[in-house]
Every structure is written in structure tokens, then in C-alpha cells.
């Protein structure tokens with residue numbers, strides 16, 4: 001897809017506003033830019049303030065705008081501050097929880113507790129803090145949307161994935177319960193579950209900064225998903241008429257037909 005191609009037109013014309021966590025890099029960054037190109041006001045959240053400010057500048061010529069709100073999703077206090085800033089700037093009816101990540105590839109027998117705790121804090125507690133801060137605002141709009149980016153790691157375990165599998169499966173569990181609970185408030189809950197996405201930082205962070213090892217993960221894989229591929233799907237999912245809930249969207253590169261089947265040339 002390119003630019004505004006194939007994105008549904010708004011059902012309720014007027015201001016569209018979304019909070020995007022994890023907006024300083026990768027999928028979150030691409031999604032923030034894509035939404036801004038479509039005319040959305042985007043409240044961009046991540047810890048690295050300078051990157052968020054550069055992102056806001058990059059969107060300066062877009063149909064919409066990006067507002068930088070640096071914060072740590074693992075802090076309920078900081079996410080309350082984000083919510084207050086959003087409320088003072090016109091509010092939002094859509095929240096995309098994209099912040100997350102993986103740390104380490106150790107087998108369960110050797111995995112470090114610090115790594116596991118980090119993954120649970122950012123993927124599970126971070127999403128919990130984000131939705132707890134914003135659900136009252138979304139309910140009040142009468143047509144809220146929450147999109148959570150989990151992973152195919154939430155569907156199937158793989159060797160060396162124990163901590164990330166466990167964290168993404170926990171996040172996936174949270175999303176399922178929230179969909180049932182929020183339906184009566186007309187808040188739809190979307191889960192996007194990508195397979196391999198070649199982003200700049202995800203695997204390098206997982207492998208503790210080893211760029212060569214990170215490059216090896218993608219070596220010979222024809223066309224892994226890109227951040228823009230996932231951004232297109234997220235933008236589509238939050239733009240379809242509100243009664244349509246794309247409950248779970250699993251997306252993989254053709255070269256990765258399953259977690260255990262990765263074709264390298």
C-alpha cells in the first residue's frame with residue numbers, strides 16, 4: 001500500500017486523534033507517521049524525547065500532526081500525565097499500544113529473571129498502564145478503539161523465546177478479557193499479531209546491541225515484513241467503520257509460513 005491508498009474514509013468526519021506508544025522507532029514510528037499522513041492528530045509516546053520531537057518535525061507538512069509526549073509506559077504516574085496532556089489538547093478516541101520488546105534468547109532453563117521482568121514490565125504492565133489511563137476517556141467518546149500490538153509469539157512458543165512468549169501471551173490474555181469487558185461501552189479492542197518484522201532496533205536490543213548477530217537473524221529471508229507494512233494494517237484497523245472489530249489480525253511474511261518454518265535463500 002502507498003500513502004492514503006485503501007484506507008477507509010472516516011465514518012464520523014471531523015477531528016480524529018490517537019495515542020501511539022512506542023512511537024520513537026520501528027512500527028510505532030511508522031504508524032504515527034502514517035496516521036498523521038491520513039489527517040489524524042497523533043500523541044506520540046516513548047521515552048526518548050529527542051526522537052519524538054524529530055518525529056513531530058518530520059510530520060510538519062502532513063495533513064494531521066504529531067504531538068510529542070515523552071513518557072515511560074511502565075510508570076502509571078507518567079501515563080496519567082500523558083492522559084492529562086491529551087485531555088488538555090482535545091482528547092483522543094483511539095489508543096495504539098505498540099511499545100514493547102524482547103530481551104535475550106536463552107532457554108527457559110537459563111533465562112535471567114531480570115530479562116523476564118523487563119519483558120513483563122514493558123509488554124504487559126506497559127499496556128495495562130496505558131489502557132487504564134485512557135479507557136475512561138475512550139468510553140466517554142462513545143466510540144473508542146484500543147489496538148494492541150502483540151506478536152505471533154503470543155500464539156506459538158519457540159526455542160529461546162520463553163520469556164518473550166510468556167510476556168506476549170500474557171498481553172494477549174489481557175486483550176481478550178478487555179474486548180469482552182469493553183464491548184458494552186462501545187470500545188472496540190483490536191489485536192495485531194505480526195511475525196518477523198525487520199525493524200532497526202528490535203532484534204539488536206534483544207541481542208544486547210550485537211548488530212552482526214541481529215543482521216544474521218534476517219539474512220537470506222526474502223522480504224520480512226517492514227514497519228510500514230504493519231503501520232498500514234494498524235491504520236486500516238482503526239479506520240474501518242466503528243461497528244467493525246478486527247479482533248485479531250495475524251500477519252506474517254510469506255517466507256515465514258509458521259514460527260518454525262522460515263525460508264532463507
Ligand SMILES: NC(=O)c1ccc[n+]([C@@H]2O[C@H](COP(=O)([O-])OP(=O)(O)OC[C@H]3O[C@@H](n4cnc5c(N)ncnc54)[C@H](OP(=O)(O)O)[C@@H]3O)[C@@H](O)[C@H]2O)c1
Pocket residue numbers: 021022023024025026027028045046047048051071072073074098099100101102122126149150151152193194195196197198199200201202203205227
Ligand atoms: N520487530 C518484530 O519482529 C516484531 C514482531 C512482532 C511484534 N513486535 C512488537 O511490535 C512492537 C514494536 O516493535 P518494533 O519492532 O517496532 O521495536 P522497536 O523499534 O524496538 O520499538 C520499540 C518501541 O517501544 C518503545 N519503548 C520501549 N520501552 C518503553 C517504555 N518503557 N516506555 C515507553 N516506550 C517504550 C521504544 O521507545 P523508547 O526506547 O524511546 O522508549 C520504541 O519506540 C513491540 O511491542 C514488539 O514486541 C515486533
